[in-house]
Amino acid sequence: MTDTVVAATEQPHCVFDAKDFSSGAHPVWCPGCGDYGVLASLERALAKQGRPPHEVVLVSGIGCSSRLPGYMSTYGFHGVHGRALPVATGLKLTRPDLEVIAVGGDGDGYSIGGNHFIHACRRNVDMLYLVMDNRVYGMTKGQPSPTTEADWDSDIAPGGIGLRPFNPLAVAVASGANYVARGFSGDPNGLADLIVDAIRWPGFAFIEVLSPCVTFRPEQREWKKMVRPSAISIERDRAAATALVLADDGFSMGVLYRGDRASVAPALKPEITVADVEREFMVAV
Amino acid sequence: MTAGAVFLRAAAHAGYYGMMTQLFGAQVRGGESASLVQVSTTPIETQPDCYDLFVALDWDKVEQFAAEIPLDGNSIILADPAEGPVPAGIAKSKGCVIALAMNDPNDNKLARALRGKRVNMFAAGAVCALTGIGGDDVKAAIDNIFEGKGADLIAANAAGATLGAQAAPALALDLRLDPPQKAARWLINGNQAVAFGALRGGVRFVGCYPITPATDLVEWLAPHLIKLGGRLVLGEDELASVNMTLGASYGGTPAMTVTSGPGFSLMIETLGLAVAAEIPFVLVDVMRAGPSTGIASKTEQSDINLAVYGGHGDAPRIVLAPVSVADCVNTGEYAVYVAESLQTPVIVLSDQALGQATTVIDPSSDRPAPLKRRVNGIAPGKPFKRYATGGEPVTPMPLPGTPHLEWVAEGLTHNEAGLPASGAAMHVAQIEKRAKKIRQFEPGEHWGEVWGEGDVAIIAIGSTIGPAREAAARLAASGQKVRVIALRVLSPLPLAALARALAGVRRIVVIEQNHGAQLYHYLLGHKAIPPGAESVARPGPAPFRPSEIASYVV
Numbered sequence A: 001m002t003d004t005v006v007a008a009t010e011q012p013h014c015v016f017d018a019k020d021f022s023s024g025a026h027p028v029w030c031p032g033c034g035d036y037g038v039l040a041s042l043e044r045a046l047a048k049q050g051r052p053p054h055e056v057v058l059v060s061g062i063g064c065s066s067r068l069p070g071y072m073s074t075y076g077f078h079g080v081h082g083r084a085l086p087v088a089t090g091l092k093l094t095r096p097d098l099e100v101i102a103v104g105g106d107g108d109g110y111s112i113g114g115n116h117f118i119h120a121c122r123r124n125v126d127m128l129y130l131v132m133d134n135r136v137y138g139m140t141k142g143q144p145s146p147t148t149e150a151d152w153d154s155d156i157a158p159g160g161i162g163l164r165p166f167n168p169l170a171v172a173v174a175s176g177a178n179y180v181a182r183g184f185s186g187d188p189n190g191l192a193d194l195i196v197d198a199i200r201w202p203g204f205a206f207i208e209v210l211s212p213c214v215t216f217r218p219e220q221r222e223w224k225k226m227v228r229p230s231a232i233s234i235e236r237d238r239a240a241a242t243a244l245v246l247a248d249d250g251f252s253m254g255v256l257y258r259g260d261r262a263s264v265a266p267a268l269k270p271e272i273t274v275a276d277v278e279r280e281f282m283v284a285v
Numbered sequence B: 001m002t003a004g005a006v007f008l009r010a011a012a013h014a015g016y017y018g019m020m021t022q023l024f025g026a027q028v029r030g031g032e033s034a035s036l037v038q039v040s041t042t043p044i045e046t047q048p049d050c051y052d053l054f055v056a057l058d059w060d061k062v063e064q065f066a067a068e069i070p071l072d073g074n075s076i077i078l079a080d081p082a083e084g085p086v087p088a089g090i091a092k093s094k095g096c097v098i099a100l101a102m103n104d105p106n107d108n109k110l111a112r113a114l115r116g117k118r119v120n121m122f123a124a125g126a127v128c129a130l131t132g133i134g135g136d137d138v139k140a141a142i143d144n145i146f147e148g149k150g151a152d153l154i155a156a157n158a159a160g161a162t163l164g165a166q167a168a169p170a171l172a173l174d175l176r177l178d179p180p181q182k183a184a185r186w187l188i189n190g191n192q193a194v195a196f197g198a199l200r201g202g203v204r205f206v207g208c209y210p211i212t213p214a215t216d217l218v219e220w221l222a223p224h225l226i227k228l229g230g231r232l233v234l235g236e237d238e239l240a241s242v243n244m245t246l247g248a249s250y251g252g253t254p255a256m257t258v259t260s261g262p263g264f265s266l267m268i269e270t271l272g273l274a275v276a277a278e279i280p281f282v283l284v285d286v287m288r289a290g291p292s293t294g295i296a297s298k299t300e301q302s303d304i305n306l307a308v309y310g311g312h313g314d315a316p317r318i319v320l321a322p323v324s325v326a327d328c329v330n331t332g333e334y335a336v337y338v339a340e341s342l343q344t345p346v347i348v349l350s351d352q353a354l355g356q357a358t359t360v361i362d363p364s365s366d367r368p369a370p371l372k373r374r375v376n377g378i379a380p381g382k383p384f385k386r387y388a389t390g391g392e393p394v395t396p397m398p399l400p401g402t403p404h405l406e407w408v409a410e411g412l413t414h415n416e417a418g419l420p421a422s423g424a425a426m427h428v429a430q431i432e433k434r435a436k437k438i439r440q441f442e443p444g445e446h447w448g449e450v451w452g453e454g455d456v457a458i459i460a461i462g463s464t465i466g467p468a469r470e471a472a473a474r475l476a477a478s479g480q481k482v483r484v485i486a487l488r489v490l491s492p493l494p495l496a497a498l499a500r501a502l503a504g505v506r507r508i509v510v511i512e513q514n515h516g517a518q519l520y521h522y523l524l525g526h527k528a529i530p531p532g533a534e535s536v537a538r539p540g541p542a543p544f545r546p547s548e549i550a551s552y553v554v
Ligand SMILES: Cc1ncc(C[n+]2csc(CCOP(=O)(O)OP(=O)(O)O)c2C)c(N)n1
Pocket: A062, A063, A064, A065, A066, A081, A104, A105, A106, A107, A108, A109, A132, A134, A136, A137, A138, A139, A140, A145
């Protein structure tokens, strides 16, 4: 790192309130959108976690859900569609002192960014990835996403897309994520607790949040009746966790898996200088 | 391969300048290859019209290289008769074939293959002796090249080279070079040079994905960067590597990504993001023959349009092109400073012929003046206006972790505070802010180089500059003065400096290695050259030869 980098403070942390994490900007979201609940949960979680807003960076891609960083008072990075995880990875690897959280939607994370999702789980960099899954491309007004049910009717895929939905939790467990959980935007307190737990857990933490799109998937309002706490939470045993998330109907909430994989080692302290590198080119006569 | 490397390094030890390029057959690993080495008492920046000496270690599949190894009636072809007759593709050069037994005649083909390394060293020893390079210099080269491989191997190789040197006098050939001006020099290729320049400039994060001919750049860089306390991350694809690079840069670490054509194409969307969100980073494109996957291992200058224009929307950017292998160091370093100080992407357009040319150069000392990112000097007031308009176009970019100055890097059209905005006024104001940064960029002496004088000018970039300069030197020797103008800053076009460089010129020839005359049309489009300017544009991968350029210009 260079001298331009200011390491985040190690001052004793003050007590924060959820509203300290709000930017005050008015969200573009439709009234009733699940993403409001996620925003509220994140604000509460960060207040509880106790790090000041300037030590937190929210990174996102493109979609309704990816607008979230603009609504928080933290640092943020609203990039291009699907690439939140690589941005967050580059940032966290060079600035481990920051709290880095990537957020986005199911289209952003599982479709256009699907490859990054797999490899972020493999890399296991210490950060949180929170996906607001509404099983639709909300921002582009209602096309089926990778998590959409096979028979969901839409203009672009009349009668249904006819594809088996993607199981993000199974992929996360199989790919090496160290923390895998499911939350619900309609339970902001429960989700806030989950977020704090995930942030504190070392390595790559993934929370799939059911976050209804009331506009294009109004039937998702019923989700509040369908969600229930998971009866089981698996520690370390990835095979058992895979079985759990594959067998699940998608409505079990809470921590489903916590592992103990070591995260990426920090960068080395400099051992050489640029002048040492230069000497390697020299040919004496 | 190692024969060429030993010859080049031994020549450098002896005090000569030199350059080596390599040719590879289609096999992924192993298979046939050729080293093309030049040594001289003066710096070498071009491949020659013809090689003086061809040493055949193995005739197998050599004809695929014939077009890229120009030989003529004055060339000497050294070959072991045990390897069979000289293939037609080589023999047609009418070079003088001289027999040299490099193998033990009692060896069968398998034994020869097993002893291939020794033959390599035999050839290197013989060539060094023929050119007058002493045994001590050969030994120093072998020690360096096989460092860490064990004393036995070094001794065996040295013995092979000694045998070669002993066999040389019997050939009764006079290939001795003039004595050199001895000085300590650098042995470096263009890829290493760009990487080293970037390290000097402060790059401490590299996101990359393997792609020929850029891979060796990052492979060289990786261990050095790690020991310098930096990070190199192998992304899952170029979309990842460029976005990781942006993430690291956003955090305050000068960052770079390295690729070639196909990867560069994938990175274009994020290049636009970096322009819009004003995130600095360096993108090195080591150009290879395209389009599509093209010829992975061979050179072309056909990404000029992509570098200058690539992407949707109004996304002005800085594009730099090193003017020689030696200049790759300074251009690499300068690119970091420009990116950091303007908070914008800077593309370094190198090419395979520069990147993979191992060259003996004078140590790079004349470094560009350092420039830093503006992170402080923020006007008080809430909200913090990261993207303030109306004043200086480069606005402070506080690093995450700085209290009370939180901002969101934003790729959507945004207002001054960085919140998405879709009104016409803000869209225009932000586009103008970014355009102004680029417009105000003043590269000073870095804009380019001019060599020679005369009322005929050749304009060239990258690896085409070397042969153009050699052509101009030959024309000057025969009484025709030609100036060569090299553009280091391709975008924004340094129009005023170029106009000064072209003052008094009657005829302009733009030389470039692509079919569509990308550079020529770019210069015409900006009225940097008059409509009567001439274009010499042809695809790679064959390098321009000095004679080709001279015979056009004459
Ligand atoms: C490269 C690219 N392709 C397509 C789009 C158009 N686009 C914008 S948002 C989006 C889908 C977003 O879906 P999701 O991530 O599920 O977010 P949601 O709106 O549902 O929260 C698409 C396809 C784009 N912005 N960029």
